[in-house]
Amino acid sequence: MAKPAVLTHPESLKKPAGPSDFAKHPINAALSKADKVALYTKMARIRHFEQRCIRTYQQGKIGGFLHLYVGQEAVAAGTISLLGKHDHIITGYRDHGHALMVGMSMNECMAELTGKVTGCSQGKGGSMHYFAPDKNYWGGHGIVGGQAPLGTGLAYAVKYKGLKGCCLAYMGDGAVNQGAVHEAYNLAALWDLPMIFVIENNGYSMGTSQERSTAHPGCLAKRAEGYGMAWDVINGHDVYEVRAKTDAAVKRAHEESKPTVLEIFTYRYFGHSMADPDKTYRDKDEIKEYREKKDPVLLFENELLAEGVLTPATRDAINEAAMAEADVAATFAEESPDPTVADITKHIYWEEDNRGPNSTSRGTIIFE
Amino acid sequence: MAVITYREALRAAMREELQRDENVVVMGEEVAQFNGAYKVTEGLLKEFGPKRVVDTPISEAGFIGLGIGASMLGIRPVMELMFWSFSYVAFDQIVNNAGNIRYMSGGLINCPIVIRGPANGGTNVGATHSHTPEAILASHPGIKVVCPATPYDAKGLMKAAIRDNDPVYVMENTILYNDKGEVPEEDYIVPLGVADVKRVGTDLTIVAHGRAVITSLKAAEILEKEHGVSVEVVDLRSIRPLDEETILASVRKTHRALLVEENKPFCGVDAQVAYIIQAKAFDDLDAPIGRVSSIDAPQIYCKRMEDQQLPHAARVVEAALKVLA
Ligand SMILES: Cc1ncc(C[n+]2csc(CCOP(=O)(O)OP(=O)(O)O)c2C)c(N)n1
Ligand SMILES: [Mg+2]
Numbered sequence: 001m002a003k004p005a006v007l008t009h010p011e012s013l014k015k016p017a018g019p020s021d022f023a024k025h026p027i028n029a030a031l032s033k034a035d036k037v038a039l040y041t042k043m044a045r046i047r048h049f050e051q052r053c054i055r056t057y058q059q060g061k062i063g064g065f066l067h068l069y070v071g072q073e074a075v076a077a078g079t080i081s082l083l084g085k086h087d088h089i090i091t092g093y094r095d096h097g098h099a100l101m102v103g104m105s106m107n108e109c110m111a112e113l114t115g116k117v118t119g120c121s122q123g124k125g126g127s128m129h130y131f132a133p134d135k136n137y138w139g140g141h142g143i144v145g146g147q148a149p150l151g152t153g154l155a156y157a158v159k160y161k162g163l164k165g166c167c168l169a170y171m172g173d174g175a176v177n178q179g180a181v182h183e184a185y186n187l188a189a190l191w192d193l194p195m196i197f198v199i200e201n202n203g204y205s206m207g208t209s210q211e212r213s214t215a216h217p218g219c220l221a222k223r224a225e226g227y228g229m230a231w232d233v234i235n236g237h238d239v240y241e242v243r244a245k246t247d248a249a250v251k252r253a254h255e256e257s258k259p260t261v262l263e264i265f266t267y268r269y270f271g272h273s274m275a276d277p278d279k280t281y282r283d284k285d286e287i288k289e290y291r292e293k294k295d296p297v298l299l300f301e302n303e304l305l306a307e308g309v310l311t312p313a314t315r316d317a318i319n320e321a322a323m324a325e326a327d328v329a330a331t332f333a334e335e336s337p338d339p340t341v342a343d344i345t346k347h348i349y350w351e352e353d354n355r356g357p358n359s360t361s362r363g364t365i366i367f368e
Numbered sequence: 369m370a371v372i373t374y375r376e377a378l379r380a381a382m383r384e385e386l387q388r389d390e391n392v393v394v395m396g397e398e399v400a401q402f403n404g405a406y407k408v409t410e411g412l413l414k415e416f417g418p419k420r421v422v423d424t425p426i427s428e429a430g431f432i433g434l435g436i437g438a439s440m441l442g443i444r445p446v447m448e449l450m451f452w453s454f455s456y457v458a459f460d461q462i463v464n465n466a467g468n469i470r471y472m473s474g475g476l477i478n479c480p481i482v483i484r485g486p487a488n489g490g491t492n493v494g495a496t497h498s499h500t501p502e503a504i505l506a507s508h509p510g511i512k513v514v515c516p517a518t519p520y521d522a523k524g525l526m527k528a529a530i531r532d533n534d535p536v537y538v539m540e541n542t543i544l545y546n547d548k549g550e551v552p553e554e555d556y557i558v559p560l561g562v563a564d565v566k567r568v569g570t571d572l573t574i575v576a577h578g579r580a581v582i583t584s585l586k587a588a589e590i591l592e593k594e595h596g597v598s599v600e601v602v603d604l605r606s607i608r609p610l611d612e613e614t615i616l617a618s619v620r621k622t623h624r625a626l627l628v629e630e631n632k633p634f635c636g637v638d639a640q641v642a643y644i645i646q647a648k649a650f651d652d653l654d655a656p657i658g659r660v661s662s663i664d665a666p667q668i669y670c671k672r673m674e675d676q677q678l679p680h681a682a683r684v685v686e687a688a689l690k691v692l693a
Contacts, residue, residue: 088441116563119474120474121474124472125472129472130479131472131477132478138477139469139472141465143464146460146465148433149429149432149433149434150436150465151432151437152433152434153434153436153437153439153441153443154440154441156434156443157437158441160393160443179429180461183427186427186430187425187427187430223449238436252550348470348509349470349472349510349512349534350480351560353475360528361528361560361561362560362561363561363606363609363610364561368608368647
């Protein structure tokens with residue numbers, strides 16, 4: 001059998017990195033210098049946060065699974081940069097990038113990883129289960145594909161309430177084979193929901209290349225056709241392209257209340273999780289090539305340097321600040337207290353945490 | 369008080385809650401145009417229109433998951449499962465998502481969803497359609513489970529479930545749908561976690577839920593008439609939360625307990641109830657706790673044998689006499 005190649009990556013990926021074809025797209029042209037610097041800063045913050053996590057993990061302070069987003073930053077950054085008040089997101093377990101993009105703090109994110117009560121979920125969720133409903137961020141879900149129906153429900157609720165908004169549900173290239181995802185596709189299309197399914201195709205589901213997991217007609221997004229849904233493929237190394245093409249889907253959701261499937265080609269530099277030695281299923285050269293030629297942060301940086309938006313000095317300052325912020329977060333996490341034994345049985349039931357004379361629930365609900 | 373069926377009681381509960389709260393949505397397979405596979409939702413589409421009463425495709429993981437997601441944003445979906453047996457294809461959504469999100473978010477998100485439908489054997493439809501998953505589901509902290517046995521409780525528990533801010537799974541029983549009983553016309557709820565003494569007695573406590581309550585009441589009649597035994601029947605009504613106090617108070621009075629349920633014995637609801645009684649009322653017991661469950665096998669198709677497999681009055685009488693011996 002021929003060595004699997006990442007067949008479905010678009011032509012744009014094969015061409016040498018140069019200025020983005022999408023820099024002048026209206027949605028990008030509309031960005032002020034400050035907006036661009038802010039977007040770059042967010043991408044750099046994700047990168048440095050994740051890299052700081054590696055150290056904290058290696059120090060033995062982070063338990064369980066840790067799935068890093070390094071290499072995929074332009075996906076969360078590009079898509080989430082477009083969202084407004086009534087737009088919602090939900091994702092899988094590779095959720096840190098999205099969290100920082102919606103404005104969750106490095107402190108609460110790092111503290112969650114170390115299981116501290118100051119974490120976004122008070123140490124009850126962990127890396128895979130971040131939540132921030134006040135920022136329209138609905139998790140952080142550990143079961144592959146399980147978030148797709150939930151996201152469809154968020155879109156349903158937005159539509160039910162008559163709001164002009166949408167929901168973006170992110171998933172991996174492996175998740176597209178889950179039945180729940182297909183059921184969600186069908187419901188979103190059948191009920192004209194303002195829904196965007198974002199496939200972050202990083203080429204692998206754990207150690208299984210996309211070719212070994214998925215029977216596909218050229219690309220994963222095309223399955224949308226089976227449900228009569230619009231779809232598109234996006235070079236996820238170019239944040240301008242991500243924004244330009246996602247914007248069309250957001251407009252489709254807002255203006256027509258119609259769903260879209262977007263497949264965004266991207267790449268992860270580290271193993272599937274920190275537990276993956278990353279030795280069996282891909283070449284080191286492949287990683288090197290992506291890092292050198294298609295790094296989303298670097299490409300955007302070059303773009304902005306060429307545009308005169310960034311200077312080497314401002315770039316360095318941004319990166320140093322992001323690193324320092326991540327260090328502060330690590331210290332904050334380190335110094336924060338654990339939840340208590342009494343906390344174990346809190347937040348199980350709303351009615352239990354809010355019991356009053358008119359409660360709809362009585363009796364024993366937590367057992368010995 | 370009006371005398372209505374269990375089915376009508378459930379419908380009245382949904383109807384009143386649809387009127388009371390514009391965020392309540394009834395959703396499921398065949399609930400709208402077809403008027404419900406069991407006609408529980410009959411007429412609701414006509415009264416409330418397709419925004420509030422929604423037909424779904426046969427896609428339990430999809431539509432239940434959608435309902436859970438919508439509930440996170442404040443919609444209060446009342447989802448019908450044609451059979452609770454079909455919940456198994458949506459288990460991830462029902463358990464992992466609805467049951468865990470509040471906890472994993474440190475209390476930031478709650479899922480005020482109701483999932484309802486029949487969960488019973490005894491209808492001659494074979495093993496795949498006869499599951500009673502109340503114990504399986506109630507074993508997950510984060511989930512609530514209720515099993516009404518009478519029209520009064522069906523309405524009151526359904527209304528409480530819809531107003532409750534946690535996921536509540538209402539397990540009905542197709543065999544009870546036509547049972548009639550008195551139901552007040554004015555607004556009331558039966559709070560979750562409150563058991564009901566359905567018959568007062570002094571010699572033996574029977575603890576049951578769902579249709580096993582009806583079976584136990586029949587057995588209690590026989591025990592009274594033919595054996596001169598006074599039986600108290602405690603209807604749990606709610607599995608989680610559970611009204612330990614009412615169970616214990618009854619056992620402390622009668623000093624003997626028989627637990628009756630339609631589940632299979634292994635890790636049934638009664639396993640938990642028996643543990644609670646022995647842990648908290650050991651000194652009050654004059655005999656070992658007795659138990660009647662379904663015969664431990666997948667649900668048999670043959671109607672005559674299925675009637676034997678499920679607890680029935682004669683088996684309950686026999687077990688009661690053993691506890692009383
Ligand atoms: C239902 C389920 N099966 C298996 C797993 C274990 N698992 C976690 S992530 C993963 C790979 C998923 O890959 P993909 O969807 O491509 O996302 P990526 O990790 O590349 O972001 C697997 C097998 C799981 N979490 N849930
Ligand atoms: Mg992948």
